[in-house]
Amino acid sequence: MILPVVGSLFIGLIFGYLGQKSRICFIGGFRDFLLVRDKMLLQGLIAFFATSWITIQFFSLLSIIFKDFSFLNLKIVSYPGLFESLKSRFGIITFAGGIFLGLLSTLAGGCPLRQHVLAGQGRTDSMTYLGGFYTGIVLYIFILEKLIGRWI
Amino acid sequence: MSAKKTKIFSNPIFFGAIAAFLVVIAAPLFKMSPPQAYGICIVCHPKDFLYWIISNIDQIEPINSFIGIHAPLLTTFGIIAGSYVSSIQDKEFRLIKAENLFLMFIYGFVIAIIGLIILACPTRLVLRFAFGDPFALLGIFGLLIGIGLGVIIIKGKARN
Numbered sequence: 001m002i003l004p005v006v007g008s009l010f011i012g013l014i015f016g017y018l019g020q021k022s023r024i025c026f027i028g029g030f031r032d033f034l035l036v037r038d039k040m041l042l043q044g045l046i047a048f049f050a051t052s053w054i055t056i057q058f059f060s061l062l063s064i065i066f067k068d069f070s071f072l073n074l075k076i077v078s079y080p081g082l083f084e085s086l087k088s089r090f091g092i093i094t095f096a097g098g099i100f101l102g103l104l105s106t107l108a109g110g111c112p113l114r115q116h117v118l119a120g121q122g123r124t125d126s127m128t129y130l131g132g133f134y135t136g137i138v139l140y141i142f143i144l145e146k147l148i149g150r151w152i
Numbered sequence: 153m154s155a156k157k158t159k160i161f162s163n164p165i166f167f168g169a170i171a172a173f174l175v176v177i178a179a180p181l182f183k184m185s186p187p188q189a190y191g192i193c194i195v196c197h198p199k200d201f202l203y204w205i206i207s208n209i210d211q212i213e214p215i216n217s218f219i220g221i222h223a224p225l226l227t228t229f230g231i232i233a234g235s236y237v238s239s240i241q242d243k244e245f246r247l248i249k250a251e252n253l254f255l256m257f258i259y260g261f262v263i264a265i266i267g268l269i270i271l272a273c274p275t276r277l278v279l280r281f282a283f284g285d286p287f288a289l290l291g292i293f294g295l296l297i298g299i300g301l302g303v304i305i306i307k308g309k310a311r312n
Contacts, residue, residue: 001223007182011174011192012230019231020238021158022167026274027299034303044164045278051172052282059176074179075283077188085286097270098277098291101263102298107305108259111274112194112267115260116228120235125250132260137199139261140268141206148269 016117025114027105175279184225186217189283193276195267197225 029045032038063073085091118126175191178184200220239245267273280288
């Protein structure tokens with residue numbers, strides 16, 4: 001069980017190091033484009049999506065062609081169609097949650113990843129944000145999950 | 153380090169390519185597999201880390217098969233450490249005092265709870281959409297509407 005620990009730490013270090021250098025933000029891409037027509041961060045977002053999609057398709061192709069590579073088949077769970085998901089309760093909640101996530105993250109000045117990077121860089125307001133963030137997680141685990149979990 | 157290398161590192165496209173490849177390969181390479189598309193999530197990984205601590209204190213066998221409950225995922229700590237190293241290297245690290253601290257606390261608090269309800273931070277929404285999750289597409293549509301509203305509010309504030 002040491003592999004996930006090392007792997008997640010490594011992924012975090014790479015995200016933090018390159019994220020600080022490139023100022024990447026998953027909210028900031030759209031925000032900068034809408035505000036000042038700056039496409040720099042949006043390019044990073046599109047590159048992230050395109051690379052992950054191509055890698056997934058390539059791996060699943062490999063796992064179909066060669067039987068030895070069957071561990072590369074990443075799509076273990078199959079998803080419902082778009083219209084079925086639109087009608088389901090979780091779909092509506094995800095849509096509404098996305099609106100609030102986008103609005104509040106824009107007002108806060110960055111997505112959670114960007115706030116972690118800024119906190120590592122020494123910004124006190126981002127450190128306060130992280131304080132609220134982890135307080136929210138603790139509160140969710142101990143109180144809210146028992147209340148909400150039933151109907152989600 | 154040469155100037156050319158630093159220039160590549162500060163390119164968002166380079167970040168996107170490297171990070172996305174790492175995140176996708178995390179499932180077969182680092183065994184970060186169930187649930188699907190779990191290479192990165194800024195809200196779910198700390199939650200699982202907390203679950204891991206709780207299950208170790210109480211000596212309970214975890215019911216869930218999620219990987220983060222069996223092994224601690226240190227992603228967010230890695231992000232802070234990596235950003236600190238990078239800012240020290242570029243001499244960009246400095247403590248900046250801000251004024252609207254209470255508001256930032258509330259923002260973080262609400263965003264964490266919403267993220268846990270929809271099981272994704274903005275980063276994982278993109279990753280889930282790349283895996284073909286229709287819920288993630290709905291989330292991204294919502295995100296776009298939310299960002300549009302936020303931009304309108306920012307513009308209104310700037311005008312006054």
